[in-house]
Amino acid sequence: xxxxxxxxxxxxxxxxxxxxxxxxxxxxxxxxxxxxxxxxxxxxxxxxxxxxxxxxxxxxxxxxxxxxxxxxxxxxxxxxxxxxxxxxxxxxxxxxxxxxxxxxxxxxxxxxxxxxxxxxxxxxxxxxxxxxxxxxxxxxxxxxxxxxxxxxxxxxxxxxxxxxxxxxxxxxxxxxxxxxxxxxxxxxxxxxxxxxxxxxxxxxxxxxxxxxxxxxxxxxxxxxxxxxxxxx
Amino acid sequence: xxxxxxxxxxxxxxxxxxxxxxxxxxxxxxxxxxxxxxxxxxxxxxxxxxxxxxxxxxxxxxxxxxxxxxxxxxxxxxxxxxxxxxxxxxxxxxxxxxxxxxxxxxxxxxxxxxxxxxxxxxxxxxxxxxxxxxxxxxxxxxxxxxxxxxxxxxxxxxxxxxxxxxxxxxxxxxxxxxxxxxxxxxxxxxxxxxxxxxxxxxxxxxxxxxxxxxxxxxxxxxxxxxxxxxxx
Amino acid sequence: xxxxxxxxxxxxxxxxxxxxxxxxxxxxxxxxxxxxxxxxxxxxxxxxxxxxxxxxxxxxxxxxxxxxxxxxxxxxxxxxxxxxxxxxxxxxxxxxxxxxxxxxxxxxxxxxxxxxxxxxxxxxxxxxxxxxxxxxxxxxxxxxxxxxxxxxxxxxxxxxxxxxxxxxxxxxxxxxxxxxxxxxxxxxxxxxxxxxxxxxxxxxxxxxxxxxxxxxxxxxxxxxxxxxxxxx
Numbered sequence: 001x002x003x004x005x006x007x008x009x010x011x012x013x014x015x016x017x018x019x020x021x022x023x024x025x026x027x028x029x030x031x032x033x034x035x036x037x038x039x040x041x042x043x044x045x046x047x048x049x050x051x052x053x054x055x056x057x058x059x060x061x062x063x064x065x066x067x068x069x070x071x072x073x074x075x076x077x078x079x080x081x082x083x084x085x086x087x088x089x090x091x092x093x094x095x096x097x098x099x100x101x102x103x104x105x106x107x108x109x110x111x112x113x114x115x116x117x118x119x120x121x122x123x124x125x126x127x128x129x130x131x132x133x134x135x136x137x138x139x140x141x142x143x144x145x146x147x148x149x150x151x152x153x154x155x156x157x158x159x160x161x162x163x164x165x166x167x168x169x170x171x172x173x174x175x176x177x178x179x180x181x182x183x184x185x186x187x188x189x190x191x192x193x194x195x196x197x198x199x200x201x202x203x204x205x206x207x208x209x210x211x212x213x214x215x216x217x218x219x220x221x222x223x224x225x226x227x228x229x230x231x232x
Numbered sequence: 233x234x235x236x237x238x239x240x241x242x243x244x245x246x247x248x249x250x251x252x253x254x255x256x257x258x259x260x261x262x263x264x265x266x267x268x269x270x271x272x273x274x275x276x277x278x279x280x281x282x283x284x285x286x287x288x289x290x291x292x293x294x295x296x297x298x299x300x301x302x303x304x305x306x307x308x309x310x311x312x313x314x315x316x317x318x319x320x321x322x323x324x325x326x327x328x329x330x331x332x333x334x335x336x337x338x339x340x341x342x343x344x345x346x347x348x349x350x351x352x353x354x355x356x357x358x359x360x361x362x363x364x365x366x367x368x369x370x371x372x373x374x375x376x377x378x379x380x381x382x383x384x385x386x387x388x389x390x391x392x393x394x395x396x397x398x399x400x401x402x403x404x405x406x407x408x409x410x411x412x413x414x415x416x417x418x419x420x421x422x423x424x425x426x427x428x429x430x431x432x433x434x435x436x437x438x439x440x441x442x443x444x445x446x447x448x449x450x451x452x453x454x455x456x457x458x459x460x461x462x463x464x
Numbered sequence: 465x466x467x468x469x470x471x472x473x474x475x476x477x478x479x480x481x482x483x484x485x486x487x488x489x490x491x492x493x494x495x496x497x498x499x500x501x502x503x504x505x506x507x508x509x510x511x512x513x514x515x516x517x518x519x520x521x522x523x524x525x526x527x528x529x530x531x532x533x534x535x536x537x538x539x540x541x542x543x544x545x546x547x548x549x550x551x552x553x554x555x556x557x558x559x560x561x562x563x564x565x566x567x568x569x570x571x572x573x574x575x576x577x578x579x580x581x582x583x584x585x586x587x588x589x590x591x592x593x594x595x596x597x598x599x600x601x602x603x604x605x606x607x608x609x610x611x612x613x614x615x616x617x618x619x620x621x622x623x624x625x626x627x628x629x630x631x632x633x634x635x636x637x638x639x640x641x642x643x644x645x646x647x648x649x650x651x652x653x654x655x656x657x658x659x660x661x662x663x664x665x666x667x668x669x670x671x672x673x674x675x676x677x678x679x680x681x682x683x684x685x686x687x688x689x690x691x692x693x694x695x696x
Contacts, residue, residue: 441675
């Protein structure tokens with residue numbers, strides 16, 4: 001392994017073979033870093049964290065010549081909160097804040113400028129895009145796609161394979177991007193589709209496979225394509 | 233690379249640079265282990281197996297503080313059957329049994345307590361959850377999500393991106409989880425959605441994009457959202 | 465790291481720790497190869513390319529005993545065009561041609577015999593199957609599944625999580641596989657499902673979550689399951 005001499009490691013830290021820890025990385029006590037994991041500069045890992053094998057932490061965003069987007073400069077650090085557990089083969093960018101006891105599954109990726117509250121789960125192979133805020137005790141199941149500029153409040157449950165979007169005009173650049181807003185305690189069934197800017201009210205339920213094209217009121221249940229109130 | 237002296241390697245075994253083989257691992261003859269692959273303790277690899285680069289075998293489940301779930305102890309080994317082929321950047325847990333000639337695509341992951349029969353294919357980026365039984369000569373296409381507590385019988389075909397679920401009440405903990413049961417020879421179209429506990433009968437066909445909310449009888453074809461019998 | 469002496473590296477090439485560069489690989493000037501990346505024989509990387517950590521380039525296809533498919537021999541090289549950017553934990557096969565300034569997101573995979581035009585984006589966790597041709601300035605968003613034998617013309621936009629298929633009879637081997645054909649400038653909403661051989665006309669729009677079972681004429685908009693023309 002390769003540990004930069006300027007990195008700071010607490011006590012009882014296990015670093016797996018072939019791991020790389022770059023300059024200035026800070027690692028607390030009782031931390032496990034898996035084999036071949038890459039901890040890039042700008043990453044802070046708090047006490048009791050476990051990082052899986054072959055995971056990349058602290059990746060810098062790349063630019064996008066097609067859209068003439070330059071990578072953001074002066075990104076804040078990546079902070080992995082106390083007791084969090086990160087899977088294997090994940091990619092987490094600089095500028096992400098993971099609360100205490102967050103669980104990130106294998107093969108998941110999380111882009112820059114994302115905040116995730118304590119005890120939230122990001123499932124395996126899930127993807128979280130930039131500039132999204134996710135609350136506490138949220139479950140984002142396996143293979144979900146969480147677009148950018150979303151707000152997901154506390155205690156939300158999002159089933160496997162759900163898909164969200166934020167760009168009504170699909171790449172034409174005509175409008176600011178706005179992802180869905182999912183209010184506290186709402187539940188989204190597996191493989192549901194949420195259109196840009198949709199609001200899902202508190203404790204609302206979206207059925208599996210539903211395609212949600214307009215706002216869903218609190219405490220209501222929507223199913224179908226297009227999504228309509230469930231009539232029993 | 234790092235090979236623990238207590239690991240047992242057969243003849244004609246190639247181990248790629250920067251691979252890690254932990255204590256007690258058993259590897260048969262004519263096996264290829266890719267660059268940077270991680271073979272953790274408790275893994276048995278039979279003759280003629282190929283393991284891709286940067287793949288993790290024998291991962292131990294982590295606990296889940298949110299749900300007060302402790303990781304299972306005394307997991308059985310991970311056994312990779314003769315002639316199986318595992319892709320690159322995969323993650324396969326302890327307590328999995330892969331039959332002879334199973335093919336696992338790149339970036340796939342398979343959790344603990346899963347049994348997969350001979351010559352079955354698990355596509356790239358597919359995910360298989362714990363406590364699921366998959367038969368022989370099954371095709372699980374790319375990016376499928378196979379939930380926990382499912383039964384998939386022999387000769388089933390599941391198209392790309394299919395999504396399954398096992399929790400009718402979405403995280404409320406009100407009911408035991410039961411995934412779909414897919415009987416022999418059934419075929420599921422791409423991006424179909426199966427609700428918890430649904431039974432798909434023998435040789436039944438589910439159309440692409442269908443949302444299956446109730447049982448599908450044998451030899452029938454269901455399409456649409458919600459899924460209904462196809463009328464020609 | 466391990467660099468085969470027969471590999472050719474240009475000037476100003478950074479190779480990350482624990483990377484592997486096999487025999488005969490050609491790398492241009494001003495190239496960055498991430499930590500632990502695996503560059504296999506038969507790969508050519510042009511000037512100004514960036515390759516992420518733990519990415520595998522130049523993988524050879526494996527055979528498939530179930531379908532009695534032998535891996536193709538005499539594959540052409542993998543060519544990564546000038547200025548392209550490849551994410552972390554990707555897998556790209558031999559026989560792929562990526563044009564200049566192509567961007568491939570983290571955890572994506574691209575199979576053999578695929579050609580991708582300049583400045584096209586392949587999103588994170590997206591999958592591209594063999595024998596597919598993708599034009600210039602195309603956006604394939606995160607977690608899309610692009611099946612084999614597809615044609616995607618220039619300036620197409622495919623939203624996140626879209627799913628395509630190419631096998632009307634689902635594994636029965638009764639018919640040649642033909643994926644969808646998406647004409648210039650068409651836009652596909654997120655989590656849409658396209659059936660085998662469907663043609664999407666120029667500048668047509670497919671709504672999010674739509675299931676497209678027949679051809680979509682140019683300049684039209686289709687939504688729903690099954691997909692029908694949008695009536696305003």
